[in-house]
């Protein structure tokens with residue numbers, strides 16, 4: 341089962357997927373074509389087979405803070421909880437331990453690819469990349485640029501960042517599924533000099549960009565003070581070549597509207613909706629339906645440790661539930677999100693940043709999860725349709741029900 345489009349699930353009950361030696365899907369069939377030649381047939385019986393999850397906004401160094409520190413809003417929360425934890429990643433042994441636990445937990449939750457923020461530390465960021473590579477999982481790895489409004493031990497200069505990203509470009513060249521991504525933390529953390537440097541590197545290398553946008557009202561007011569010549573928060577990135585000049589992911593977009601929304605659409609900037617984080621930090625409810633209606637691509641992110649859990653199935657639940665709050669708050673003006681829409685965001689939209697990933701259509705990488713949902717409802721399961729079974733898993737299931745995990749055709753048995 342998969343979503344080739346957001347409007348419905350493509351269901352192949354007792355169907356077949358043909359995967360070649362490179363892990364690429366050659367076809368999906370209701371019944372196997374006559375004389376179909378194959379080397380190996382793997383039968384998953386009555387289990388659900390779905391594309392693996394793509395988490396398009398997540399902070400690996402905040403893994404140790406996951407599930408705690410929920411008593412503040414964005415700006416004081418960064419200073420009180422996030423920065424002291426991130427400073428620890430100057431210690432490579434600490435990075436090794438936390439990053440291994442982080443990648444292992446992503447794997448456990450069924451997320452095979454992610455767009456990840458690391459810290460300002462080049463060596464620790466390389467450790468994170470290596471951990472994904474050794475696991476056989478995919479990632480965009482972000483060495484953070486940050487040269488103002490943060491503790492001195494967490495700031496790098498633009499020259500240090502540029503040297504660091506070059507080191508990563510070289511050292512990650514041998515990692516087939518892991519690549520660097522240009523990562524200004526957000527406008528308040530980056531001087532014009534840092535932003536100019538990052539925009540220049542984006543232009544030269546064509547690497548994608550990830551950052552934060554219009555998450556919180558105080559943050560937006562602060563950006564206006566810091567970048568008075570920009571017409572909106574998004575324009576502050578755009579002016580430095582960091583808003584769609586190369587593929588761009590912007591997390592949150594809770595208050596994106598008007599000119600910023602138009603700029604996102606024109607520049608094909610992806611919004612990454614992080615509903616658990618937006619709830620926990622009392623940031624706001626992102627206008628996801630409006631973004632979709634305006635033609636903006638929306639992916640999903642766990643955003644730990646603003647978000648409290650790495651499961652993208654939980655993120656899907658929150659996305660649907662928050663859209664229902666918005667539906668009632670808008671007197672029905674913005675229809676709430678459906679299960680197929682949020683599933684599409686967590687699979688095919690996020691996956692599109694990695695190439696052909698996130699679907700079971702021909703030509704896509706076989707990134708997949710086998711879900712054993714039998715125990716979720718033993719008395720009703722036989723009468724349930726595949727879509728009902730998936731819905732029940734999304735709302736009631738967890739990592740214990742994920743029996744197999746594949747990335748690019750390879751089963752990943754342990755991280």
Ligand SMILES: [Zn+2]
Nearest residue numbers: 399552591643
């Ligand atoms: Zn974030």
